[in-house]
Amino acid sequence: MALLSIGVLASCKKSTDVSGTVTSIRNKPVAGVTVTLGEDNTFKDKVAYSDKTTTDNLGHYKFSFSGKSNRDYFVTCLCDSGQQSSSTLELGKSNTADLHLQ
Numbered sequence: 066m067a068l069l070s071i072g073v074l075a076s077c078k079k080s081t082d083v084s085g086t087v088t089s090i091r092n093k094p095v096a097g098v099t100v101t102l103g104e105d106n107t108f109k110d111k112v113a114y115s116d117k118t119t120t121d122n123l124g125h126y127k128f129s130f131s132g133k134s135n136r137d138y139f140v141t142c143l144c145d146s147g148q149q150s151s152s153t154l155e156l157g158k159s160n161t162a163d164l165h166l167q
Contacts, residue, residue, distance in 0.1 A: 079157035094124025
């Protein structure tokens, strides 16, 4: 019975990738800013998981994660140049989420 439960839990997670470019209001790549991957737990109405990365010299970032099927995930960037968040990511897929600071 325990093995069945572990199998069910494993099947609820989906391997997901998201990558993109952070650009300024002038549409130029922004290097060295923090991009956050967040999990919106709609059942508890708060962010339950997050991970961070920094953009490279061309403004690119990338995350790979195992997402839970009953949660929504998004990426966001907040810096002196502005902020922007993505729409909900599609689990089990490779997502592109370019962030244009405003």
